[in-house]
Amino acid sequence: MSVIVTDNGFAADDFKDDVVPLAEVALDVPVAVDVPSDAEPDAVKTVMQAAMIRIAFPSFSDGRGFTLAAMLRRAGYQGRLRAQGHVIADQYAMARRSGFDEVEISDDLAARQPEDQWLARADWRANDYQARMRG
Numbered sequence: 290m291s292v293i294v295t296d297n298g299f300a301a302d303d304f305k306d307d308v309v310p311l312a313e314v315a316l317d318v319p320v321a322v323d324v325p326s327d328a329e330p331d332a333v334k335t336v337m338q339a340a341m342i343r344i345a346f347p348s349f350s351d352g353r354g355f356t357l358a359a360m361l362r363r364a365g366y367q368g369r370l371r372a373q374g375h376v377i378a379d380q381y382a383m384a385r386r387s388g389f390d391e392v393e394i395s396d397d398l399a400a401r402q403p404e405d406q407w408l409a410r411a412d413w414r415a416n417d418y419q420a421r422m423r424g
Contacts (some may be wrong), residue, residue: 291373292399294381294392296411299404302393304341304369311336323373326353330360337366343393346374355387362388378406 293300309319311328314336321341324333336342342361344354358370372384373393384392394402 290396291393292396293371294394294407295390296385298408298411299399304371306340308341308343324357326351326357328357330357333357333361334364337361337364339368341369341371342366343371343373344389346372346376349375349377349380351375355383358384358388378402378410381407381410 291302293302304321306320308321308323310323311325311332314322318336318338320339321343322336322339324336324342324344326345326347333342344357346354354372358372361370366388369391370389371391371393372389375398376384376392376394377398381392
């Protein structure tokens with residue numbers, strides 16, 4: 290099982306469609322696509338019509354998913370963007386600023402980092418130094 294983290298805290302997964310690995314996507318873009326952290330940006334851009342793109346985080350120290358998310362949003366992706374895996378509460382604000390709508394974590398991680406730790410970072414716009422520097 291897994292837990293979905295949003296700005297409102299923990300929630301159950303309400304996305305019920307099948308998620309297809311990026312490597313198995315053929316001509317028709319599926320409703321949802323799993324993207325590995327080491328995916329080539331050009332390959333990810335081929336699934337811009339998917340309702341949801343879920344980007345894997347194999348380790349909390351692997352930040353490539355943040356780059357992929359930002360690239361997708363800059364390219365115009367409007368769908369649901371989910372980080373999945375080893376994202377920790379301290380990275381939630383970065384995930385949201387990168388373009389993710391939500392984070393999917395394991396039940397074990399949710400037990401180690403309870404909802405209050407994630408909610409402490411839910412006001413991700415308030416502490417964005419880059420926005421403050423721009424005026």
